[in-house]
Amino acid sequence: MRLVILGGPGAGKGTQAELLCSNLSIPLLAVGDILRGAIASETDLGKLAMPYVETGELVPDATMIQFFRQRLLLWDVFNGWVLEGYPRTAFQAEELDFLLFDLGQELDWAIWLKVPTEVLLSRSSDRSRSDDSPEILQRRLDLFEEQTLPILDYYEHRNKLLTVNGDQPPEKVQQDIVKVVSSY
Numbered sequence: 001m002r003l004v005i006l007g008g009p010g011a012g013k014g015t016q017a018e019l020l021c022s023n024l025s026i027p028l029l030a031v032g033d034i035l036r037g038a039i040a041s042e043t044d045l046g047k048l049a050m051p052y053v054e055t056g057e058l059v060p061d062a063t064m065i066q067f068f069r070q071r072l073l074l075w076d077v078f079n080g081w082v083l084e085g086y087p088r089t090a091f092q093a094e095e096l097d098f099l100l101f102d103l104g105q106e107l108d109w110a111i112w113l114k115v116p117t118e119v120l121l122s123r124s125s126d127r128s129r130s131d132d133s134p135e136i137l138q139r140r141l142d143l144f145e146e147q148t149l150p151i152l153d154y155y156e157h158r159n160k161l162l163t164v165n166g167d168q169p170p171e172k173v174q175q176d177i178v179k180v181v182s183s184y
């Protein structure tokens with residue numbers, strides 16, 4: 001099964017993606033963690049990504065797609081994956097589809113964790129991470145509204161969008177995701 005998890009900053013994407021991976025026994029590709037890991041170990045990807053991650057801007061598309069082109073060829077993700085943090089724009093969603101087509105793969109579902117903006121704000125400001133200053137948080141929310149919401153239309157038009165209420169206790173959200181994914 002190949003799944004994308006969509007949601008704003010603080011929507012619970014990371015938690016839900018991890019639970020889903022253990023429930024479905026498939027690997028997780030968490031883009032934010034991958035980028036932070038690459039920066040910490042000073043790889044080529046890390047060097048390219050660092051100025052963007054530090055300021056909360058999106059890493060350029062060409063860098064991201066080149067990374068996935070190599071990453072999705074590795075054996076551990078051959079039978080499926082859960083992608084968290086990518087795509088973040090409709091352009092990235094389209095690029096991902098092109099790439100999957102080239103690789104002879106297809107996305108099964110995009111799961112949208114629907115959470116009201118006020119809840120996103122209060123959850124995000126409770127988190128403490130070095131790239132989580134108030135300005136960066138606001139910038140991420142702005143980017144999310146401008147760039148991520150159009151992805152929903154993209155997947156909706158392709159009948160790939162599954163919406164789940166993300167404003168519930170994490171276990172309940174997970175139950176709902178598993179239910180909706182297994183009902184197709």
Ligand code: AMP
Nearest residue numbers: 031032052053056057058059085086088
């Ligand atoms: P996250 O932990 O998912 O909030 O991601 C942390 C940072 O990684 C973001 O602020 C961006 O700088 C970068 N990043 C994560 N996902 C993407 C993406 N899909 N495209 C470009 N940059 C990304």
